[in-house]
Amino acid sequence: MSNTFCGVPVRRMGILLFDGVKTLDFVGPAEVFVEANQRVAGYEVVLLSVDGQPVQTSIGARVEVSAAAAEAGRFDTVIVPGSEQPPAKFVTPELLAAARHLSFHTRRLTSICSGAVVLAQLGLLDGRRVTTHWKFAADLTRRFPAIKVDADAIFVRDGNLYSSAGVAAGIDLALALVEEDHGADVARQVAQLLVVYMQRAGGQSQFSASLAGPAPRSPLVRKVVDVICADPAFPHTVQTLAAHAQVSIRHLTRLFRAELERSPAEYVAFIRFGVARDMLHAGYGVTEAAIASGYGTSEALRRAFIARLGISPRKYQQRFRSTGVPAVPEPMEAVS
Incomplete structure (x- = not known):
């Protein structure tokens, strides 16, 4: 459902809160929509609860809401955030009833993190492709095989x-919704205002390069990894890294292979490639990404991309030049 402001449609974005709700799960998306209003008169953010009473968030803050879910009317989009609490504690019959009611009074239905469990228990996700925070994924798969x-x-x-x-x-999802509603340029401007990446596409991994693969087990390897990640563009060599760690090249190489399954040189290349890829996602040019990540030239980065992915960095960037949700001309009215 939408209202108008100076003749421009305004989308009502309902966010269903509850005691123990993860604060960033709802504050982050809400700020995206509020920030978007600096560029387009696009959104009205409406905080809801089961009964219209204030809720206590994960950080202990008391948050006032605008209305009870059943009395709030129709929405363009409804968001159900998650919680660090186990679903057995926060997914109450009252919360399920509120979410079910809202699902009949919105055009788009969205879950954040373990909020997917709420929609799953209502049967709304059966046969659908969904994601959740990685630490809840196995349990969601086990409990809801459909x-x-x-x-x-x-x-x-x-x-x-x-x-x-x-x-x-x-x-990231909220930026994708803004892009779907108002185009990539507006979403990119909002991302810039919030000083966040614009182009982490939906299919991008939840894990950054430095988090992928085995984690360092020893303080010495962690120390060297931190040096690499802090300045990937520095001309790191196994000699400089071993000198920093005050160990022999042979010893450092043995530790890296044992803990990270890569040599020091391979790990530097791995991190540099991840940094360059993320910069391309964020909209930087190929040359900028090459210099900042340590490749030095666009040709060196091009060779690395072709070797790893079989395509050039420019073609790769073209695939991910938006948030990954295609713009579709759907009507503003809510569907039942």
């Missing part, structure tokens, strides 16, 4: 149902 859980995606769209991995990924 759901196609993508445990690695940042966010997923399946028809009018949207889901995200939660926490910061909720911001």
Whole structure:
């Protein structure tokens, strides 16, 4: 459902809160929509609860809401955030009833993090592809075998149902919704205002390069990894890294292979490639990404991309030049 402001449609974005709700799960997306209003008169954010009473968030803050879910009217989009509490505690019959009511009074239905469990228990995700925070994915798969859980995606769209991995990924999904509503330029401007990446596409992994693969087990390897990640463009060599760690090249190489399954040189290349890829996602040019990540030239980065992915960085960037949710001319009216 939409109202108008100076003749411009305003989309009502309902966010269903409850005691123990993860604060960033709802604050992040809400700020995206509020920030978007600096560029377009696009959104009215409406905080809801089961009974219209204030809720206490994960950080202990008391949050006032605008209305009870059953009395709030119709929405363009409804968002159900998650919680760090186990679903058995926060997914109450009252919350399920409120979410069910809202699902009949919105055009788009969205879950953040373990909010997917609420929609799953209502049967709304059966046969659908969804995602959630990686630590909840296995349990969601086990409990609801009719759901196609993508445990690695940042966010997923399946028809009018949207889901995200939660926490910061909720911001990525909100930016995707803004792009769907108002185009990539507006979404990019909002991302710039919030000083966040614009182009973490939905299919991008939940794990950054430095988090992928085995984690360092020893303080010495962690120390060297931190040096690499802090300045990937520095001309790191196994000699400089061993000198920093005050160990022999042979010893450092042995530790890296044992803990990270890569040599020091391979790990530097791995991190540099991840940084370059993320910069391309964020909209930087190929040359900028090459210099900042340590490749030095666009040709060196091009060779690395072709070797790893079989395509050039420019073609790769073209595939991910938006948030990954296609713009579709859907009507503003809510559907029942």
